[in-house]
Amino acid sequence: MTEARLSECCRDLARLAAPLQEKYGHRLSVRQLEADFRRQARELDSCSWVLLCQRQGRPVGFTLFYRWGEVLYGRAAGFDYAEVEGTAAYFNLAFYLPIEHAIATRARRLHLGLASWGAKVLRGAELEPTWLWIVPPRRWRSAWPRLARGQPASLRTWLEGELGRVTGGLAGPEWERPERPRRG
Numbered sequence: 771m772t773e774a775r776l777s778e779c780c781r782d783l784a785r786l787a788a789p790l791q792e793k794y795g796h797r798l799s800v801r802q803l804e805a806d807f808r809r810q811a812r813e814l815d816s817c818s819w820v821l822l823c824q825r826q827g828r829p830v831g832f833t834l835f836y837r838w839g840e841v842l843y844g845r846a847a848g849f850d851y852a853e854v855e856g857t858a859a860y861f862n863l864a865f866y867l868p869i870e871h872a873i874a875t876r877a878r879r880l881h882l883g884l885a886s887w888g889a890k891v892l893r894g895a896e897l898e899p900t901w902l903w904i905v906p907p908r909r910w911r912s913a914w915p916r917l918a919r920g921q922p923a924s925l926r927t928w929l930e931g932e933l934g935r936v937t938g939g940l941a942g943p944e945w946e947r948p949e950r951p952r953r954g
Contacts (some may be wrong), residue, residue, distance in 0.1 A: 786848030
């Protein structure tokens with residue numbers, strides 16, 4: 771495992787991120803991903819932390835984090851699946867080494883990202899709700915109810931169905947959808 775800044779490895783990260791994106795139904799080319807990583811590097815390189823897993827000097831897996839204040843935020847990951855199959859690369863890159871790094875650098879919090887909730891909860895992560903109200907542009911307002919129809923009425927019910935008993939229950943009113951804000 772080696773550490774790097776984002777600007778040092780954009781091309782490798784793009785090559786490794788593309789298969790993961792495709793696995794989850796996102797069709798982004800290596801070129802598109804590289805351009806995105808380069809844009810991020812222009813603005814955030816000084817707070818980037820990339821952990822690279824290498825085989826014979828060639829990157830075969832990575833995780834990208836950003837440090838802001840005392841918080842380490844997981845942003846992206848990628849793997850050469852043929853090279854890391856049967857290894858602990860995923861768990862080392864996604865969980866164990868970032869936890870060690872957060873402790874060593876005295877980060878007060880570690881955000882592991884939005885995906886793979888079950889695996890994260892099984893390793894002691896706590897889920898926290900984050901809410902966002904979207905006010906669509908006028909031209910989308912008539913279509914908005916149809917677009918939003920697939921969203922769960924209760925985040926708590928949906929998560930408990932997704933994660934089963936792994937979470938030990940989602941206590942607290944913060945897991946229920948808040949009331950719609952009223953216009954002032």
